[in-house]
Amino acid sequence: MSTPIFLPLIDPSGSTLLPSLALLGPLLIPAGLLRAVLPTLPAQAKYYVQAENSDEELISLLDAGALRIVVSLPQFKQLDGQVPKERLIVKLNEEELASVKEVAEQVTGIYVVSATAHTAKSLGLSNIDVFLQHPSPSPAGLLEAIKSSRPSSYVIPTEILAASPKSTSTHLSIPEAFLAPIVSDRPDGLFPTIVSSSTHSSKPLGLVYSSKESVAEAILTQKGVYQSRKHGLWRKGETSGAVQELVSVGLDCDSDALVFNVVQHGSGFCHLPQSTCFGGWSGLAKLEDTLNSRLASAPEGSYTKRLFTDEKLLRSKIMEEAEELCDAQTKEEVAFEAADLVYFALARCISKGVSLQDVEKALDKKSLKVTRRKGDAKPKWEAKINGEPIKPESKPTEPVPKAFPEVDDSRIKMRTAQLNQLNAEEQKKLLLRPVLNSLAMIDKVKPIVERVRKEGDAGLKAMTKQFDRADLSSNVMLPPFATPSENELPPDVKKAIDVAYENVKTFHVAQNEKEPLVVETMPGVVCSRFARPISRVGVYVPGGTAILPSTAIMLGVPAQVAGCKTIVMATPPRPDGSISPEVLYVAKLVGVTCILKAGGAQAVGAMAYGTEEVPKVDKIFGPGNQWVTAAKMLVQNDTDALVAIDMPAGPSEVLVIADHTANPIFVASDLLSQAEHGTDSQVVLVAINLTSQHLADIEEQIDIQAKALPRVAIAREAIKKSVIVLVDNEKEAIDFSNEYAPEHLILHLEDAEGAVKSIDNAGSVFVGAFSPESCGDYASGTNHTLPTNGFARQFSGVNTLSFQKHITSQLVSGDGLRVLGPSVVRLAEREGLEAHANAVRVRLAELSKA
Incomplete structure (x- = not known):
């Protein structure tokens, strides 16, 4: 087995180090931090799980993607051979080392925590990975230990690591830790470096050289940085724009050569017009590039274009070629038919934004599973092969997540933590929640956005047909918009929309600056600042089968009040080409100048770059799924688009502070109103000195109310990850809330209004027992587009000023x-x-x- 040079042990404060650490090999993640850390990792990151003393089901950790698990000696004995030995690391303390040789025969890794400088040799071990952790290491001592301990590896907690080029007396530099064992046999001290493509594995991109300085900068910036033997430090793409995103850095077996795995952008790696320094791609890599190129540029009516836009044709060809492959007999026939099947299967992948790299990742993930399905064919295929009549499969009308049992009467319960009984590290864990990492998604949306950019309206129509199942002659609706009939929009719904619109407009009009700011800074010097609307804005309203007039109001009203000249409202069409009458009615109220009937990344691309029919916008607002979020992140970083976005997006969240006056029914309903958003919703109750009976009443109401919800399965999963934080007084509660910085903060307090003055960080505050979050989500007047993931420390929610910018002037x-x-x-x-x-x-x- 090949061990890493050092194994970073992740702690709650180590999130900023993850991008650099993930380049260098596996991470060691405590089981209790998994749910918080995994969403923040780059897609390619590999990890071990420290599972000793954990209540987690150990095999499920391996099935979920952990390369290996670290278990205690008692856990290892309980597993009794259920887990393959190559997936196990056993953690031993000094007293347990007497059994090390016996254990070593049944695993491929030993993890030793000891103040003694053990090595594989001193432990009498060979052909096994040895991981060493010193309880109180110093950075200087660790560097020396890493140099001398190979092939053993040191486990280093991230609390003593730093993303910096040099170590200090208190922190060990990540690049220095990686570089510690590397040696060079060259007079100039450089290291030969093979550069390979993470998206194409058929051949390397080229051979270059690295220095310790270039490796350090590459790790810290996650970019391709090398050492030119003539010109010094070479930051790939600095002048050409053909930059490289660094995916991983590895060593060869002798620790004297490196391999950089990268995502190559722009014109390519080689200075010649070819894909690599060793010629062009071949095989699957060449086919993937060809299909991507044809997805972007194949002319309308061509066969290739039909494959990408006609789902029935592509489905038929895949099934036809699969059958022909099954019928093939000779070696030549099997190879020929397999090639045809691979072609059409890869066309299907490319049409859905799936790369060969994504397929390889899926294969790797499947290979990590310890538990396996039986693997029999589905009944309809068995029937087909046996010549029996095929019975149609029954399908549920709504997709049921596999993780949720169809009937689950178990109690829906939050976990509890007493704040003053937790140490600083444990308190940090309470503040963690998933942070969206869209790097992998950005790669998936790039072809979609690029197609809209290059093909304009034709590409947009084709993808609307493909993704939204609507065959449109035009993706654009222009005013005047017809008022929906009473059959389409019942009077009570229309009245509710009118109330929400008026309240939101009243509040946002009040935010508008009435006069310029004018200040005479000294006699004869007058400085001023005045607001001007962003001329062209795009607002994204998720739709299709969903109906979200509230989002249309929350984004359309401030754009209208700010005075934006062009308001493009993008929303997915229904299969018949129409949009929901509720959203259409709001579009008329807020003065939308163009409705873009498109969803997903293609809608974002159309607004960012513009087409002949779709106006280009200067700023894009609105929520959406991970495709929409990734597309927004992609276009905001493209200088050709010159477009801004509203704010970082993440799972929805609520924090409720409750004292002895809190009504358990109200508190439970507030927690559940957020939990039903999604399984990743963040739900926290901060309970101020509540009696055990009061807490029990709240938990009872959570269970009762949740089981009455149609989205109970989603709420159940969200509640599992939620927490009740017990505190002694209001100050502790508010201090915790300010550190957490929730999207929604609800105050069930005796003096709720008085507490507001102490709130420093929150997206929106709901004051008192009769101010549920639902009011702010729909109709009280405040905006429901708010910062998540702790960004309430730096960001405001969407408001009138979000649709304006300020200009300064001076008169001297x-x-x-x-x-x-x-x-x-x-x-x-x-x-x-x-x-x-x-x-x-x-x-x-x-x-x-x-």
Whole structure:
């Protein structure tokens, strides 16, 4: 087995180090942190799970993707051979080392925690990975230990690691830890470095050289950085734009050569017009590039274009080629038919934004499973092979997540933590929640966005047909919009929309700046600041089968109030090409200038770059699924798009603070109103000195109310990951809330209004027993588009100013310049900007003549 150079042990404070650490090999994640850490990892990251003393089902950890699990000696004995030996690491303390040789025969890794400098040799072990952890290491001592301990590896907690080029007396530099055992046999001290593509594995991109300086910068920036033997540090793509995203860095068996696995962007790696320094791609890699190119540029009506837009045709071809492969007999026939099947199967993948890399990841994930299905064919295929009539399969009308049992009467219960009984590290864990990492999704949405950019309306129509099942002659609706009939929009629904619209508009009109800010900073020098609307904005309203007029109101009203000249509202069409009458009615109310009947990444791309029919916008607002979020992140970083987005997005969340006056029914309903959003919803109750009976009443209501919900399965999973934090007083509760920075904060307090003055970090605050979050979500007047994942520390929710920008001006009179000018000249001279100084001098000279 091959061990990493060092194994980072993740703690709650280590999230900022993960991008660099994930490049270097597996991470060691405590089982209790898995749910919080996994969503933040890059897609390619590999990990072990520290599962000793964990209540988690050990085999399920391996099935979920862990390469290996670290177990205690008692756990190892209980497993009794259920887990393959290559997936097990046993953790031993000093007293348990007497049994190390016996255990070593049944596993491929031993993890030793000891103040003694053990090595594989001193333990009498060979052909087995040895992981060492010193309880109180120093950075300098660790560097020396890593150099001398190979092939053993050191386990290093992230609390003593730093994403910096050099180590300090308290923290060990990640690049230095990686570079510690590396040696060079070259006179110049450089390391040969093979650069390979993470998306194409058929051949390497090229051979370059690295220095310790270039490796350190590559790890810290996650970019391809090398050492040119002629020109020094070489940051790939710095001038050409053909940058590389670094996916992983590895060593060869002798620790004297490196391999960089990268995602290559732009024109490519080689200076010649070819894919690699060893020629072009071949085989599957070449086919993938060809299909991606044809997805983007195949002319309408061509066979390839039909494969990407006609699902029935592609489905038929895959089934036809699969049958022909099954019928093939000779070696040549099997190879020929397999090639045809691979072609059409890969076309299916490309049409859905799936790369060969994604397929390889799926294969790797399947290979990690310990538990296996029986593997029999489905009944309809067995019947077909046996010549029996095929019975149609019954399917549920609504998809049921596999993780949820159809009937589950078990109690729906939150876990509980007493804040003052937790140490600093344990308190940090309570603040963790998943953070969206969209790098993998961005790669998936790139072909979709790029197709809209290149093909314009034709590409948009084709993808609307493909993804939204609507065959449209145009994706755009222009005003005047018809008022939906009473059959389409019942009067009571219309009235509810009107109430919400008026309240939201009233509150957002009040946010509008009435007059410019004017300040005379010194006699004759007048500075001002004034607001102007962003001219063209796009608002994304999720739709299709869903009906979300509330989102249309929350985004359309501030755009209207701010005075935006162009408001493009994007929403997926229904199969007949129409959009929901509720959203259409709101579009008319808020003065939308264009409705874009499209969803997903293609809608974001159309608004970001514009087409002949779709106006280009300057800023995009609105929620959406992971495709929409990734597309927004992609376009905001493209200087050609010149488009901004509203804010970072993540799972919805609520924090409720409750004291002895709180009504258990109300508290439970508030927690569940957030839990039903999704299984990743974040739900926290901070209970101030509540009696055990009061807590029991709240938990009883959570169970009763949740089981009455149609989305009970989703709520159940969200509640499993939620927590009740027990505190002694209101100050502790508010301090915890300010550190958590929730999207929604609900105050069930005796003096709820008085507590608001102490709230520093929150998206929106709901004050008192009769202010449920639902009011803010729909109709009270505040906006429901709010920062999540702790970003309430830095971001505001969407408001009128979100749709405006500020311009400053200054008016300097002659007398003002006489007073101000000498200071400006002196500062410009100090900075060496003589033209700046001269622009003032010539005016002062002219004034002196007067």
